[in-house]
Amino acid sequence: MQRGPLQLYIDMAIVLGSGFNTDPMYSCFGFVNEQHSSGTELERSMLIYDKFNEYLTDVLGGGNIHILDFKNKLASERFDGFSSIDLNNQIFYLLKKLYPQKCMYLGCDKSNDLICLGLEKSDTYCLSLNVRAAFVLVMFIVGHEFESDYFHLYEGFFSLEKDCDDQFLIYKAKGFLTKYIDALIT
Helix, strand or coil: CCCCHHHHHHHHHHHHCCCHHHCHHHHHHHHHHHHCCCCCHHHHHHHHHHHHHHHHHHHHCHHHHHHHHHHHHHHHCCCCCCCCCCHHHHHHHHHHHHCHHHHHHHHHHHHHHHHHHHHHHHHCCCCCHHHHHHHHHHHHHHCCCHHHCCCCCCCCCCCCCCCCCHHHHHHHHHHHHHHHHHHHHC
């Protein structure tokens, strides 16, 4: 069933993050508007709707099987052993191991763009390498503006004002992602 453009935008913001229209992972949705700028709003909306449904099928999976598989893998992920030598590749392999369907959908370039952005943003919090990997994973799942996303209640656990150890921050990040997934699939 085709929904109106406003409802489509809200649905996409809930699933992809409220900043999806500027997120490097989701430039394909803006590309539809650029390629079909002469089309009507309804035609562009239908193309974006089709692309979004493709995302839901490929990334979340039928019956949410892929996102639930990610959630199960996340529960046992330890986020340890990251080193400054080749950190970007280590994080890429983490993302690929935990959620191969999303990595495949995005491709290497968009995944690496997100990793670079995530490492840059996480610099402001003075996080350890292990926690920076968790930070990038949160961006990978919830969107690059998860800290200010108005649909998902980020609790500010990556903060300069809070003095928390790595295990607590990783625990909070995993809890945040679990709540996000639970809300997404209900």
